[in-house]
Amino acid sequence: MPVASAERSDAALVAAVRAGDERAFGELYDRYVDRLFSLAAAIVDDPADAEGAVADAFLRLWRDRDHDADRGSVGAYLVMITRSRALDRRRADRRRRRREEKGAEADPAGLTVPLASPMPAPDRAAEMSEAGERVHEVLAQVTEKQRAVIGLAYLEGLTHSEIADRLSEPLGTVKTRLRDGMNKLRELAAARRASP
Amino acid sequence: MNGPNRADLAAAYVLDALDADERRAFEARMARDPSLRAEVDSYREAMGLLAEAVPRRSAPSALRDRVMSEARAVRPMAPAPAPPPSRLPWYLAAAAVVAAVSLGLANRQLLQSRASLEAALERSDEQVAAQSAEIASRDSLLAAFLGPDVRSTTLVSTEELPAARIFHNVASGSVVIAAFDLPPAPVGRIYQLWGIPDGGDPVSLGTFQTTAAGTALLRTSAPEGSTFAVGAITEEPEGGSAQPTSTPFLVGEWAQQ
Numbered sequence: 339m340p341v342a343s344a345e346r347s348d349a350a351l352v353a354a355v356r357a358g359d360e361r362a363f364g365e366l367y368d369r370y371v372d373r374l375f376s377l378a379a380a381i382v383d384d385p386a387d388a389e390g391a392v393a394d395a396f397l398r399l400w401r402d403r404d405h406d407a408d409r410g411s412v413g414a415y416l417v418m419i420t421r422s423r424a425l426d427r428r429r430a431d432r433r434r435r436r437r438e439e440k441g442a443e444a445d446p447a448g449l450t451v452p453l454a455s456p457m458p459a460p461d462r463a464a465e466m467s468e469a470g471e472r473v474h475e476v477l478a479q480v481t482e483k484q485r486a487v488i489g490l491a492y493l494e495g496l497t498h499s500e501i502a503d504r505l506s507e508p509l510g511t512v513k514t515r516l517r518d519g520m521n522k523l524r525e526l527a528a529a530r531r532a533s534p
Numbered sequence: 535m536n537g538p539n540r541a542d543l544a545a546a547y548v549l550d551a552l553d554a555d556e557r558r559a560f561e562a563r564m565a566r567d568p569s570l571r572a573e574v575d576s577y578r579e580a581m582g583l584l585a586e587a588v589p590r591r592s593a594p595s596a597l598r599d600r601v602m603s604e605a606r607a608v609r610p611m612a613p614a615p616a617p618p619p620s621r622l623p624w625y626l627a628a629a630a631v632v633a634a635v636s637l638g639l640a641n642r643q644l645l646q647s648r649a650s651l652e653a654a655l656e657r658s659d660e661q662v663a664a665q666s667a668e669i670a671s672r673d674s675l676l677a678a679f680l681g682p683d684v685r686s687t688t689l690v691s692t693e694e695l696p697a698a699r700i701f702h703n704v705a706s707g708s709v710v711i712a713a714f715d716l717p718p719a720p721v722g723r724i725y726q727l728w729g730i731p732d733g734g735d736p737v738s739l740g741t742f743q744t745t746a747a748g749t750a751l752l753r754t755s756a757p758e759g760s761t762f763a764v765g766a767i768t769e770e771p772e773g774g775s776a777q778p779t780s781t782p783f784l785v786g787e788w789a790q791q
């Protein structure tokens with residue numbers, strides 16, 4: 339291994355991965371795995387499910403090679419797949435539990451989920467990654483209600499109708515909050531691309 | 535679609551927060567409107583950032599070994615290892631099944647397959663739109679299977695249904711799958727397409743799910759320049775398998791140039 343090799347860009351690594359370069363695949367893995375695992379672990383209850391979702395994302399990148407650099411970064415691609423697979427596992431887990439609890443005639447009230455936002459509040463910044471602090475600053479600019487809407491969609495996979503039901507808010511209000519919060523994050527994403 | 539409504543829908547679409555009807559309508563719209571797709575992509579980057587706002591956890595170190603070893607099983611990593619010794623695996627038996635099904639029928643279907651898939655595309659704009667997240671554009675889809683270097687196969691079962699047609703552009707590696715009358719795989723399971731080289735192990739060509747109507751139309755890819763003697767579809771655990779774990783229910787010999 340070269341003593342002082344420069345860190346390769348994501349784009350260079352993706353190109354090498356397409357050609358079947360194991361070391362490039364390993365580098366991409368090391369670069370993104372903790373971020374993806376943190377996300378998956380925030381969505382599912384079982385760490386094994388979080389590992390499965392992360393493995394699915396990397397294997398899809400390796401196997402299908404369907405990441406399109408014109409449409410976004412490989413980081414966003416991996417996040418999208420990881421989140422989607424984690425939500426699938428979360429839903430399957432919830433269905434299984436509902437079946438089990440139905441079988442045991444459990445108190446249906448036990449199925450209700452607390453109203454708190456699944457998205458961390460700004461005062462938990464100590465738990466955030468360094469890179470996450472800037473995102474956190476942005477999240478701090480949105481209201482608790484906006485954060486709740488984004489969190490329910492992002493980490494629990496609820497549709498905006500389901501969020502409106504859960505929060506007892508009008509659907510239009512939920513849509514607006516979701517959009518405003520995502521717009522703030524989009525501005526941050528654009529600023530990062532301009533000055534990485 | 536006015537400005538605020540458009541942004542509402544694009545932001546919600548990226549988060550999978552649209553209801554099913556809204557989602558279908560939005561995907562149909564997006565297939566016709568490249569600027570809407572660009573808007574979606576920009577929100578996708580925003581979603582990528584959200585992953586950094588969750589409490590940080592370190593992935594277990596064993597996960598790395600697992601991913602690398604599964605990746606090696608899916609396709610060889612460079613430098614490519616020597617091909618495994620040939621065995622008499624299920625796919626050779628599968629080829630015999632295909633011959634037994636009816637060579638005449640298969641040949642006729644092969645001849646008709648391009649024309650009928652084009653016709654199906656004409657009839658099913660909506661279906662193509664719904665799959666647009668997987669398909670870069672209809673033009674490139676057509677180019678992928680109408681090119682001069684395309685090999686096709688019709689996968690059949692011993693029953694009349696279901697059926698699937700596979701088009702493989704050897705030069706570009708593009709693969710198009712069109713499946714019909716195939717009920718969606720059960721929860722936690724997915725369909726996986728395999729290309730089997732002459733004398734080699736099956737190569738995964740991707741996973742897919744069918745619609746409630748039993749159809750799928752999507753594009754995936756094979757290693758550039760690779761050719762396959764047999765195509766097959768199996769049902770696998772969600773996320774796909776490195777090698778088939780079940781007997782294929784659809785098999786077909788690939789037409790040679």
